[in-house]
Amino acid sequence: MSQGEEMPHGTSHEALSPPPQSPSSQPSEDSRDDLLLRISELSEHGRLRALEDLVLKLAAQTGIRIRRWDTHRSFRELGVSGGRAMRLRRALSQHTGLTVSGSMLLDHPTPKALVRHFDTHLARGGAAPGASPDVPGTGQALPRSEDETIVVVGMACRYPGAVHNPDDLWRLVEEGTDATTPLPGNRGWDLAALTDTASGGHNTTYCRGGGFLDEPGLFDAEFFGMSDAEARATDPQQRLLLETAWEAVEHARIDPMSLRSTPTGVFVGVAHQSYSPPLEREPEELEGHSLVGSIGSSLSGRVAYALGLEGPALTVDTACSSALVGVHLAVQSLRAGESSMALAGGVTVHSTPGGFAAFSRQRGLAPDGRAKSFSADADGFALSEGAGLLLLERLSDARRHGHPVLAVIRGSAVNQDGTSNGMTAPNAPAQERLIRRALADARLRPDRVDVVEAHSPGTELGDPIEVRALQAVYSRDRDPRRPLLLGTMKSNIGHSLAAAGAGGLIKMVMAMRHGLVPRTLHVERPTPKVDWSSGAIRLLAEPTPWPETGEPRRAAVSSFGITGTNGHVILESPPSDGRRPADAVTPARTAHREAGDPTGFPAEGTATDGVPACRQDLPGLPIPWLLSARTAAGLRDQAARLRDHLALRPGSADLDIGFSLATTRTRFEQRAVIVARERSALLRGLEALANDHSAPELHRSGADGPDGDGSCVLSLHPAGVALMAANVPHLNRAFPAFGAELREVCERAASELGEPVDVDELLREPGPGDRATSSDSGAAAALRHLLPGLALLRLLERWEVRPDSVTAHPDVLALAAHVTGMLPFSDAVRMATAQAACREADPQEGGPTAADHLTQLAAGLSPAPPWAPLHLEGGSPVTPSDLRSPHAWLGAGAPAQFPSAPEGEVGAGTVLALHGHGREAQGWLHLLPQQAAAAVGEDRTRRLADSLLRALAEYEVRVGGVDWGAVLAQREVRTVDLPTYAFQQRTFWAPFGTAHHGRQP
Secondary structure, eight states: OOTTSOOOTTHHHHOOOOOOOOSOOSOOHHHHHHHHHHHTTSOHHHHHHHHHHHHHHHHHHTTOOOOGGGTTSOTTTTTOOHHHHHHHHHHHHHHHOSOOOTTHHHHSOSHHHHHHHHHHHHHTTSOOOOSOOSSTTTTOOOOOOTTOOEEEEEEEEEBTTTBOSHHHHHHHHHTTOOOOEESOSSSOOOHHHHBOTTTOOTTOBOOOEEOOOSOTTEEOTTTTTOOHHHHHHSOHHHHHHHHHHHHHHHHTTOOGGGGTTSOEEEEEEEOOOOSSOOGGGOOGGGTTTHHHHHOTHHHHHHHHHHHTOOSOEEEEOOGGGHHHHHHHHHHHHHHHTSOSEEEEEEEEOOSSTHHHHHHHHTTOBOTTSOOOTTBTTOOOBOBOOEEEEEEEEEHHHHHHHTOOOOEEEEEEEEEEOOSOSSTTSOOHHHHHHHHHHHHHHHTOOGGGOOEEEOOOOSOTTHHHHHHHHHHHHHTTTOOTTSOEEEEOTHHHHOBOGGGHHHHHHHHHHHHHHHTEEOOOTTOSSBOTTSOOTTOSEEEOSSOEEOOOOSSOOEEEEEEEOTTSEEEEEEEEOOOOOSSOGGGOBOOSOOSSBOTTOTTSOBOSSOTTTTOOOOSOOOTTOOEEEEEEESSHHHHHHHHHHHHHHHHTOTTSOHHHHHHHHHHSSOOOSEEEEEEESSHHHHHHHHHHHHTTOOOTTEEEOBTTBSSTTSOEEEEEOHHHHHHHHHTHHHHHHHOHHHHHHHHHHHHHHHHHHTSOOOHHHHHSOOOTTSOOGGGOOHHHHHHHHHHHHHHHHHHHHHTTOOOSEEEEOGGGHHHHHHHTTSSOHHHHHHHHHHHHHHHHSOTTTTHHHHHHHHHHHHHTOOOOOOSSOEEETTSOBOOHHHHTSHHHHHTTTOOOOOOSSOTTTOTTSEEEEEOSSOOOOTTEEESSOHHHHTSOHHHHHHHHHHHHHHHHHHHHHHTOOOOHHHHHTTSOOBOOOOOOOOOOOEEOOOOHHHHTTTOOO
């Protein structure tokens, strides 16, 4: 095939078929040139897909079948190591012509990273590997703007009081819940020896309670690829951050795996770590995992490792201010262009009671474990714990990607007390300087801030100092009718140390969303050490409405570290763009991102290219809901979560839910698809999945993952192609993208044949008096069948339905040869019309002439090697040389047979059948069954759509990889909030202070 000729159908994703194995591992110049020729005319998306298919097929030759949704996982996780890794390197070298060194799979540890690497160097003409190209995520600085607005797009948290997400946190503060509980009895602490309320003995505490997570040892080790020993040796603060990081990204309506290999930063705060033993005293059963499980850098590094993030990963320890300092650093990183997104926040878990003993020695704790902030009854602070993370992004990027904007980080500042009246004593002048610096960064006057979420831990010394600093700054020019509202979440849960600032930010984001500022507990008698008479500051003794004033709502959050490092962050409500940010219309794209976006393979175009999006669909069209999880139990729990979530949101649109499930969640081994036309049926399928029952609407994979061997055969028959042609108008109504594909192939056919092809005639539903299409003959009939059939198969390709082989009846050989990449479009059109002429010609008169013409055409073909094996019905393989023989084409017209399966090709796999009718067989999925086509009008449209989507659903659970976002993106859709992943947690708890003495909870 010449350099300028168009590529056959299918080469955009399967152009590269592996060559026979050779014992030599030396790269071949010919193989490199051949590869370059094959991919030279493909788009970037096409090249990446073709190279991905090559890597996956060569991996399969080593005995490891890698699913397309697993290409973000490391080769080690996927079982490619040792001899398999060596064989894969040898095969890659042979086929790409590049030198594949022994470190290649270490330097590029996932199939997706390896594909990017090969694309880079093949695009250079196969130059020797060198520095990575200047693309985001591999070294190039992102655009820098000191004035860039930074926004919050996602949040996640765990705090006392059964707080597992931001909605739970809002419930707790809105209801005024006091989450104080007695010292925990499930952590292995010797409470009898620890508690000493009278004498205050060494290593004892007089404090009777605090704020505690119910089960801090719960963790889904399998989800994050950790062994039991590693999970047990890992500080629970690291484990909490792993789960909340995943949830924060999902809360932003982003598939967490789409951030892999992007310059996303991690900035997390921690105050202390007491879980792990000294390394020289590690118990043998922890298998050496305590080193990485205990060091502070692992708090950020483990999150970056698990999610594949390549931006800065910093662990910050400024004690109580750690979370706000992390947010401040994240904002600077985003503005400097070194991060594209950033996870920021903090975590604290009291693995041992050491903190209680230490602060009791200083008489710093409230005896009852309650923080009485700003109160005359303040008697010390209350120890608490938790985790909070916020996902930050530049506003311009958030809008471009369609991410929800929850709040704006208007300004921030960090400073130090310096030399104060004692290292741990708060310093009012330093706090004033901090606030003024944050206001300057925000470019705001003090009276433009409405609320302050204070640090105030409930101490007699610190609280009055903080209030006086606030008065000194925020009282300036303030209208007495708009006093600064002052409160703190510490009155609800206590002081969660490094996680406190993150909790305060999340609380204020939720308060802005709800237009209400919650009350602060225990302030019946404000502290007399502050002059409250000016009225410039008002304590939130009661819930206070936060009305719209025409200006954005603004709140500030303070945290002051015990060693003098302070943080102040100013939040602002989201900018108005005429619609609620949480329901923003999502740009038309699916899991693939636009060119240049590092979060996925760039698409050749949006999923609605040439297709007008319209929300007024034909009523009653079926909608697919995709759910997935790592385990079968996780899948059931995910269904239950979604069911409960929707029960509270009856007005959410089924289509939006389906699109969000498809595009904002990672796909895992265990999958289910629910296909139905109305909410009640969708919920029935959801309920069945949650309870491990069956339902007509429910399609799901087996308990051990996809059924069968994951292979797929596309079986084509002229009856199915004819049925396809007869239902063009209905498929166009159900799937406008089909009509767009048909228009394109018709335009190409008209160009090849030199005569018009009336696509509008094909798309028009025939009336009662119209001539039946079966009366057409010759080229017209051939095109009427070939072009719609090709349009459907191209649509399936767009939806990422990729058969491993094709079986065809001889009458549709031209179509099959084209979709396997053996014939370019022009040759397929000419051979299909020549075949039709032979079938229609009189054997005695025009037959010999038609046969001679076909023979000449066949002899002039230059077939390419197929991307997938092609067999004729009955199992006969078709090679490129066979297509040049007239016998392959003149044998057409044989009686249509319907074998139960293509012989020798199906095995334990799946058959996608375009047959129209025929006998059912195990593993067969009929794309357009004849029963559906028996209906009339709109009912036929709905039934055909239902049949096609159900076939896709079965393909998903048996084979996997359908791009459901592309299936649904032809309509105007919105992303909506969904429940986060249902982690399958088990308890891992072995802190040194208890496990060393053999005590377990």
